[in-house]
Amino acid sequence: MAGAMTVFRKELSDDLGSRRYLVLFGLILILSTLSAYQGAQYIRSNTGASFLAIFYGSEYGFSFTTLMVFFGPIIGLSLGFDAINKERTSGSLSVLLCQPIYRDSVINGKFIAATTALSLLVASTIGIMSGVAVSVLGFGPGLAEVSKIVVFALLTAVYLAFWLGLGILFSTVTKKISTSILMTVATWLFFSIVITIVAALLANYIVPIAMPTGPSGGGGGEGLFNTPEFRALMQRRNTIQTDIQMISPAYLYNQAGSAILGITGGGGGFGGGGFTRLGGGANPFQAAGGGDLGKALAIVWPQITALVVGMVICFAASYMLFLRLEIRPEG
Amino acid sequence: MSQPIIQTQELTKHYKEIKALDHLNLTVFEGEIFGFLGPNGAGKTTTLLTLMGLTVPTSGTATVGGYDIVKDSKKVRQIAGMLPEGAGFYEDLTARQNLNYICQLNDIPKLEREKTIKELLDAVGLGERVDMKVEKFSRGMKQRLGIAQVLIKNPKIAFFDEPTIALDPQGVKEIREMLIRLNKEKDLTVFLSSHLLYEVQQTCQRVGIIRAGKLIAADTIENLSERIGGKDKIVVELELSKVDADLIREIKGINGVLSVDQENNKINVHMESDKSKEVSETIMKHGATILLMRPKERSLEEIFMEYYKEGA
Numbered sequence: 001m002a003g004a005m006t007v008f009r010k011e012l013s014d015d016l017g018s019r020r021y022l023v024l025f026g027l028i029l030i031l032s033t034l035s036a037y038q039g040a041q042y043i044r045s046n047t048g049a050s051f052l053a054i055f056y057g058s059e060y061g062f063s064f065t066t067l068m069v070f071f072g073p074i075i076g077l078s079l080g081f082d083a084i085n086k087e088r089t090s091g092s093l094s095v096l097l098c099q100p101i102y103r104d105s106v107i108n109g110k111f112i113a114a115t116t117a118l119s120l121l122v123a124s125t126i127g128i129m130s131g132v133a134v135s136v137l138g139f140g141p142g143l144a145e146v147s148k149i150v151v152f153a154l155l156t157a158v159y160l161a162f163w164l165g166l167g168i169l170f171s172t173v174t175k176k177i178s179t180s181i182l183m184t185v186a187t188w189l190f191f192s193i194v195i196t197i198v199a200a201l202l203a204n205y206i207v208p209i210a211m212p213t214g215p216s217g218g219g220g221g222e223g224l225f226n227t228p229e230f231r232a233l234m235q236r237r238n239t240i241q242t243d244i245q246m247i248s249p250a251y252l253y254n255q256a257g258s259a260i261l262g263i264t265g266g267g268g269g270f271g272g273g274g275f276t277r278l279g280g281g282a283n284p285f286q287a288a289g290g291g292d293l294g295k296a297l298a299i300v301w302p303q304i305t306a307l308v309v310g311m312v313i314c315f316a317a318s319y320m321l322f323l324r325l326e327i328r329p330e331g
Numbered sequence: 332m333s334q335p336i337i338q339t340q341e342l343t344k345h346y347k348e349i350k351a352l353d354h355l356n357l358t359v360f361e362g363e364i365f366g367f368l369g370p371n372g373a374g375k376t377t378t379l380l381t382l383m384g385l386t387v388p389t390s391g392t393a394t395v396g397g398y399d400i401v402k403d404s405k406k407v408r409q410i411a412g413m414l415p416e417g418a419g420f421y422e423d424l425t426a427r428q429n430l431n432y433i434c435q436l437n438d439i440p441k442l443e444r445e446k447t448i449k450e451l452l453d454a455v456g457l458g459e460r461v462d463m464k465v466e467k468f469s470r471g472m473k474q475r476l477g478i479a480q481v482l483i484k485n486p487k488i489a490f491f492d493e494p495t496i497a498l499d500p501q502g503v504k505e506i507r508e509m510l511i512r513l514n515k516e517k518d519l520t521v522f523l524s525s526h527l528l529y530e531v532q533q534t535c536q537r538v539g540i541i542r543a544g545k546l547i548a549a550d551t552i553e554n555l556s557e558r559i560g561g562k563d564k565i566v567v568e569l570e571l572s573k574v575d576a577d578l579i580r581e582i583k584g585i586n587g588v589l590s591v592d593q594e595n596n597k598i599n600v601h602m603e604s605d606k607s608k609e610v611s612e613t614i615m616k617h618g619a620t621i622l623l624m625r626p627k628e629r630s631l632e633e634i635f636m637e638y639y640k641e642g643a
Binding site: 006010014092094098099100327328 | 346372376377380385405418421433435436
């Protein structure tokens with residue numbers, strides 16, 4: 001355990017001082033502060049809006065939740081994708097493993113350090129956002145809201161730790177950093193863009209919309225779109241799309257976060273869906289004052305469990321692979 | 332002979348299809364500099380990695396300093412240090428920060444760390460570069476930092492895997508002298524793996540030769556040489572002002588001379604017993620001048636090639 005603590009301290013100071021962490025931190029901080037400001041404006045113009053609206057109320061198309069949905073994977077993956085293979089390439093791993101420590105201390109220390117760095121990012125961002133909102137609004141969150149913020153922060157940390165675990169897994173299975181970077185980018189693209197397209201295509205394949213043949217008048221079209229059959233069709237397509245997107249951790253996070261913050265109406269998609277549904281202060285149907293936290297948790301328990309299990313699986317897989325990693329003569 | 336400090340019994344390691352170590356039996360004694368020779372791919376690095384517990388043997392056992400390399404691999408790493416091949420450091424940290432990390436991993440008390448680091452960096456000649464980032468280090472400097480890293484735990488045994496590879500001649504000489512000094516001053520058992528015969532000959536007291544994962548010979552260089560060159564009792568190397576066929580014939584005619592081989596103005600005279608006096612008289616009678624005359628020792632290269640031929 002002493003070995004893991006030493007690795008933890010070293011890795012934490014590396015992470016906190018690393019350029020990539022500082023750049024991402026800065027970016028998130030600027031955007032979050034702006035979104036908190038927007039949220040505060042939203043609360044001002046909507047009497048009865050909860051303080052929590054600073055995390056989702058937005059007029060310019062983004063909020064803290066959409067930021068996390070979109071940037072979360074990059075933040076988590078970027079702290080993990082070269083954790084192991086960089087040390088393999090540089091030769092510092094074999095020097096490290098020649099020291100009197102158990103091998104698992106290395107990967108445990110690295111994972112805990114990066115998780116701590118991510119939690120610090122989440123905690124300080126949310127703290128600063130709340131501070132900005134309080135100074136703009138002149139009032140702060142109530143006790144119920146504070147507890148929701150805490151749970152939401154924990155959820156966000158778990159969500160980022162999932163991506164971190166995936167990044168560390170990439171760095172364990174690949175020898176070259178260039179490969180794990182590509183895997184990181186591919187993963188991000190898949191969950192941010194490809195999955196929505198695939199979901200839409202599949203939905204269209206399973207439930208095709210019978211378009212009226214031949215040129216149809218506007219009136220006729222509208223008539224068609226208004227039939228209950230058509231609405232049921234659209235409903236089915238939506239369900240299919242939602243089900244497919246359920247494999248995306250970002251989607252799960254979005255749903256769980258929305259429920260905790262008291263935004264009803266189910267989750268939006270990762271990219272576009274997230275932006276439109278959560279953003280555009282148009283109509284985030286938040287239950288004024290927020291619903292009950294316990295009830296919300298009960299509803300999105302599966303989503304939260306899925307995120308935690310995903311994180312554990314990623315870490316456990318990298319742990320096993322790292323312990324079995326053959327340090328071979330060729331590196 | 333002193334106590335064995337490293338012992339392997341039938342140590343075997345398979346990497347999927349390749350047999351890297353094939354029932355290796357090896358003993359290294361306390362306080363010696365042991366040279367581990369073999370061409371690339373013979374299993375030198377695998378032996379070191381296995382002994383340090385970085386990789387697990389497929390079968391067989393081994394002890395280092397009395398500790399089992401599988402069950403007590405952490406304890407092995409407490410008393411043994413290694414400079415792995417291609418050892419690296421954290422490039423964006425300074426030499427001091429890198430060593431400080433190693434100190435912490437070795438549970439060196441905080442108060443002693445600063446002093447230990449300073450002493451070691453001075454000892455390896457990096458005293459002036461304490462606060463320089465490792466990314467600015469040359470290969471030779473990194474290698475010396477690697478030696479400092481090995482010594483932090485004040486080990487009983489130090490493994491060096493090709494420590495002078497890719498270094499310039501000056502660097503090679505410095506590392507060699509450092510190893511000899513450490514062996515003498517700190518009574519450190521040094522296990523030097525190398526394919527550079529000259530380096531091993533200059534540094535090591537005992538040599539092991541490994542081929543295809545098997546130890547084919549282990550002894551002092553003199554003994555190895557004697558065993559190979561059993562039929563030639565004495566060889567004298569001469570350099571003369573001129574050499575012709577008559578002279579060679581005459582030398583061959585001396586009673587006790589077995590054979591003579593010639594290379595330009597140099598000849599090697601193989602003799603059953605010491606006939607140097609007769610040989611030199613013959614040469615002078617012939618009107619040639621002796622420029623050089625010395626008993627010839629077998630170079631490690633010859634020994635090495637001989638053992639490889641034998642085993643093949």
